[in-house]
Amino acid sequence: MRCFFHTILLIIIILTKSANAQNVENIEIIGNKRISDETVLVLGNINLNNFFDDQNLDKILKNLYSSNFFADVRLSFDNNTLKIELIENPIIENIEFTGFKNTDFINELSQRISLKERMSFTQNQLNQDLILIQNILKSSGYYFSKTTSSLIKDEDLNSVRLIINIDQGKKARIKNIVFIGDKKIKDKKLLEIIASEEHQFWKFISNKVYLNQSTINLDINLLENYYKNLGYYKVKIINNFAELTNNGDFNLIYNIEAGDKYYFNDLILSLPEDYNSKDFDDVKKIFNNLKGEIFSLNKLNTILKDIDYIASSRMYDFIDVGVTENIADNKINFIFDIKDSNKFYVERINVFGNYTTIEEVIRNQLIVDEGDPLNNILLNKSINQIRSLGIFKTVNSEIKNGKDENFKILNINVEEKPTGEVSLGAGVGTSGSTIGGGLIEKNFLGKGINLNTNLEISEESVRGKFVYSKPNFAYTDNTLSTSIQSVTTDNLSDFGYKVTTTGFDIGTEFQQFENLFFSPSIAVSLEDLVTNNSASDNLKKQEGNYNDLYFNYSINYDLRDSSFNPTSGSTKSFFQELPMISENNEISNTFLYSKYKNLNPTSNMIGRLSFYAKAINSLDDNDVRISKRAQIPYNRLRGFEKGKVGPKDSGDYIGGNYVTAVNLSTDIPTFLDTIENVDFKYYIDMANVWGVDYDSSIDDSNFIRSSTGIGIDLLTPVGPLSFSFTQPITKKSSDKTETFRFNLGTTF
Secondary structure, three states: EEEEEEEEHHHHHHHHHHHOEEOOOOOEOOOOOOOOOHHHHHHHHOOOOOOOHHHHHHHHHHHHHOOOOOOEEEEEEEEOEEEEEEEEEEEEEEEEEOOOOOOOHHHHHHOOOOOOOOOOOOOHHHHHHHHHHHHHHOOOOOOEEEEEEEEEEEOOOOOOOOOEEEEEOOOOOEEEEEEEEOOOHHHHHHHHHOOOOOOOOOOOOOOOOOOOOOHHHHHHHHHHHHHHHOOOOHHHOEEEEEEEEEOOOOOEEEEEEEOOOEEEEEEEEEOOOOOHHHHHHHHHHHHHHOOOEEEEEEHHHHHHHHHHHHHHHOOOOOOEEEEEEEEEEEEEEEEHHHHEOOOOOOOEEEEEOOOOOOOOHHHHHOOOOOOOOHHHHHHHHHHHHHHOOOOOOEEEEEEOOOOOEEEEEEEEEEEEEEEEEEEEOOOOOOOOEEEEEEEEEEEEEEEOOOEEEEEEEOOOEEEEEEEEEEOOOOHOEEEEEEEEEEEEEEEEEHHOEEEEEEEEEEEEEEEEEOOOEEEEEEEEEEEEEOOOOOOOHHHHHHHHEEEEEEEEEEEEEEOOHHHHHHHOEEEEEEEEEEEEEOOOEEEEEEEEEEEEEEEEOOOOOOEEEEEEEEEEEEEOOOOHHHHEEEEOOOOOOOOOOOOOOOOOOEEEEEEEEOEEEEEEEEOOOOOOOOOOOOOEEEEEEEEEEEEEOOOOOOOOOOEEEEEEEEEEEOOOOOOEEEEEEEEEHHHHHHEEEOOOOEEEEEOO
């Protein structure tokens, strides 16, 4: 009985639907001028075999309207004919931007908006584009801008000329940057971390002093990463907001809840049964070393980086890593769950949005290539490498199905951003005054080429340098760098000589092993050495022109937890300059070592030990000329005047053949910790310079100088001010000392 009623109900539904449907024998299209009948049928998905009931007619209307080709669409039936009456949207002849003079910015807007020339015009798209333009202007700091539009219509051609007028107004300047909440870190340190800066009247070049949403987002990421590297695992930037002041500027406010510090506890590695656990022994060693240490995001990333390396070197092609944490009190247990991912292959990689950058620059950063297994770890690393170029505003990836179930298509979407930068800075201190500036372009001609030009003028020298860097030169994954520089150092009044050097070098840098970088180069220099009457006879003998060809290289082994404000780890560097063609054949060797340690995890008291050693000698019987003799670096022996330590020849300080220095320092975060813009540090310096190869009768001054003192770093409205009070402990009678030293710098 129930089956009978279901059958009757189905028959009624079919008869009702058939009664509402129209029997169509012909389709007539009216009003289309640019759009052909065939295109209309395709856009509306219309054919005579369609079932023309109310539901399908609604779909036809939606399809035709969504094409944006038509301002009005009407459907009707007449004698078994479906009539489609159309009014076409006008075509856009030209889009003109007025009121804004920045050509690059106009080009960016033209690329970002949806309306284009030779497209159909709709008011809805225009309204959306005006909102987009307004948001782009605000993200660039033009919070007071106004955007309007007007149309010039040609009824005969059914076309329009679109004029978009932009009144940019004045840029929204950042008057003050304020940190509130349970931030636990001084404002001075947080201001050094973020990219945004407070506006001052002399900062007429920097764009960082204007309110910019992209920069604010960067600030938030920098703050979160900084706190997490200090152990504040649950830090939250609760909100950030800009407060308009009475004079039209903004106060940029960040509300930070740092929370408590957390520590690594148990770290567990979960592997599939068919994996060789010995391949992951290095990771397990890291686990043992980290237990009980303060949580650090960088250390967590180091583990993932090592797993990446193992995956690529041990041919674990289809691998994925899931990280879960379990928190007990202030200790975190991590489980790294390594498992086989779905076995997909990369069919094709598409790159979108690179209007300026050539595609090769992006593809050079990819570890995963077309035809390779789709490894999620290596894919994420590839995307991060593209982001690290610093030439794109955003980089996103999307995976879509390929030609069959085993293949995937990878779409990479990038958003271009301006890559040029102008800088200007100045400084004044006990060592003299300095002013300098530079031009930087990170993506020259869209090829990822870096150009860097800078000029620095001080009381004793003028330095100019131009650097050209080409990443992945000749597809070697190495960066080729070339530079031209000219340096004039005038020491006539103090030391009796003046040196002008013009040079050219070409070199490369690459990672030889994990954390080990090798940088070879070949350098050519032309030097003009001039002395005056006050110079010693030995110095006067060195007067003249010198031509040198050197092979230089450096080896750098970096184990710091961070290159900026490290809290643990060490770095070792060795530099050597080998003469190939030289009149004096000097060989120079320099070694640097720095060790960082967190002396008090509660207060973030960071200690630093640094060692410096340099030796320069001639390979034959020639003397090392005065311009190349070793001097104690000014920042490695406080309490003594610059260059006025060590061997003397007729009253002139001439440096030595050997220099060593040891520096111990620590910050004192608990001293006057309520003063937000001041940091204190304590230091001990020890150094020595000795050796006079050209005259054995001169006292080589082989004696360890030492000093101790207090350093103060103060963040002022003008810029960072650092000064120190130093007491020499040991010295020679010929050395010149200074108790007070300061330096003030700013950018424009």
